[in-house]
Structures are given as structure tokens and as C-alpha cells.
Amino acid sequence: AQKVTQAQTEISVVEKEDVTLDCVYETRDTTYYLFWYKQPPSGELVFLIRRNSFDEQNEISGRYSWNFQKSTSSFNFTITASQVVDSAVYFCALSGSKDMRFGAGTRLTVKP
Amino acid sequence: DSGVTQTPKHLITATGQRVTLRCSPRSGDLSVYWYQQSLDQGLQFLIQYYNGEERAKGNILERFSAQQFPDLHSELNLSSLELGDSALYFCASSEMEGFLDTQYFGPGTRLTVL
Numbered sequence: 001a002q003k004v005t006q007a008q009t010e011i012s013v014v015e016k017e018d019v020t021l022d023c024v025y026e027t028r029d030t031t032y033y034l035f036w037y038k039q040p041p042s043g044e045l046v047f048l049i050r051r052n053s054f055d056e057q058n059e060i061s062g063r064y065s066w067n068f069q070k071s072t073s074s075f076n077f078t079i080t081a082s083q084v085v086d087s088a089v090y091f092c093a094l095s096g097s098k099d100m101r102f103g104a105g106t107r108l109t110v111k112p
Numbered sequence: 113d114s115g116v117t118q119t120p121k122h123l124i125t126a127t128g129q130r131v132t133l134r135c136s137p138r139s140g141d142l143s144v145y146w147y148q149q150s151l152d153q154g155l156q157f158l159i160q161y162y163n164g165e166e167r168a169k170g171n172i173l174e175r176f177s178a179q180q181f182p183d184l185h186s187e188l189n190l191s192s193l194e195l196g197d198s199a200l201y202f203c204a205s206s207e208m209e210g211f212l213d214t215q216y217f218g219p220g221t222r223l224t225v226l
Contacts, residue, residue: 045217102154
């Protein structure tokens with residue numbers, strides 16, 4: 001069975017600090033995708049990134065970067081120079097052949 | 113704005129009642145997925161339709177059913193409602209059939225069962 005673990009339930013930082021959100025996954029599929037979604041206080045789920053199991057290149061998009069390491073089954077998300085608008089719940093998700101599983105989410109609070 | 117629409121935004125009803133949640137996918141997307149987000153269970157996949165046909169089932173209760181219509185919009189029917197069904201229900205859509213495609217989520221319908 002597929003499983004996603006986000007061990008950090010809540011993280012609080014001060015604006016401009018860097019923060020890393022951890023995600024560890026388990027799957028028996030050889031082909032799978034990993035995702036990060038953001039859920040701001042307004043409640044919608046916003047897609048941030050998708051990464052397939054064959055592409056271990058790290059990715060950077062503005063202040064966001066993602067580190068995918070197959071050897072440790074991890075797909076971590078770093079926000080550089082955090083801002084108050086980054087406050088949200090962030091979900092890591094894993095999709096394979098049969099379904100999509102979400103982690104429990106990490107609530108990030110960025111204080112001014 | 114993801115392009116996925118859901119109505120209603122909020123729904124308050126009583127135990128034992130039946131409700132219908134509606135979802136319109138993004139233009140061009142043939143797959144629709146339903147998810148339930150609750151405090152105790154987190155985000156759970158319920159069911160998927162592709163071009164009108166059921167394709168995958170997750171943790172969906174027998175009291176719940178869904179369908180996708182020829183115009184590709186989908187409805188999730190929840191019956192004999194219980195207090196524990198109170199949750200945020202999301203619809204998502206994607207272009208392709210399987211789960212190996214990006215799903216874009218609607219704003220959700222918040223269901224409160226009193």
C-alpha cells in the first residue's frame with residue numbers, strides 16, 4: 001500500500017527565515033508521481049509541483065525548491081526567505097497506478 | 113483559480129438527510145475525482161470517473177454514490193447522513209484517465225451535518 005508521512009505537524013517561523021517541509025513516502029509501484037499542494041486559510045487546494053519517479057533532478061521556482069531523493073524515499077520542500085503569505089497547510093501526495101494518497105499535512109505559520 | 117467549480121460552497125443539513133454536491137471539471141479534462149477532507153481522516157480519495165465511467169474507488173461509503181454526466185460534470189450524492197460525514201468535499205479534475213496526471217482541485221463544498 002502507498003503511504004505518505006509528513007512528520008512535522010506544525011512549523012512556525014519568522015518572516016525571511018528559510019523553512020523545509022519534510023515528506024517521506026512508501027510505494028511498491030515503479031512508476032509514480034509526487035506532488036505538493038498548498039491549502040491557504042481560504043481552504044482551496046493549490047497545486048505547486050509534480051515530480052515523476054524517474055526524474056530526480058531538484059527543481060527551483062522562485063523562492064520554492066524541491067529535493068527528491070529516491071534513495072531515502074523523500075521529497076522535501078524548501079521555502080527560502082519565507083513571507084506571511086506562505087502561511088498555509090502544505091500537503092505532500094503520492095499517486096501510483098491505483099490511487100492518490102496524501103500526507104497529513106504540515107501547518108506552516110510565518111510570523112511578521 | 114484552478115478552473116474547477118463546485119457548488120454549493122456551504123451546505124448545512126440534518127442527520128438522515130440526503131444531499132448532492134456538484135462539480136464541473138476544467139475545460140478539456142475528462143477525469144473527475146472526489147475527495148473528503150476531515151479532521152480525523154485527513155484527505156481521502158473517494159471515487160474517480162473518466163468520460164462518464166467509474167474508474168477507481170477509494171474509501172467511499174455505501175451510502176455515498178457519484179456519477180459523471182455526458183457534459184462531464186459530476187455529482188456526489190450523500191445519503192442517510194451522519195454527524196461524522198461533516199467534512200470538506202473536494203472535486204478534482206485531470207486530462208488523462210489514471211492517477212499519473214496532475215489533479216486540479218475545486219474550492220470544495222463544506223458540509224455540516226447537525
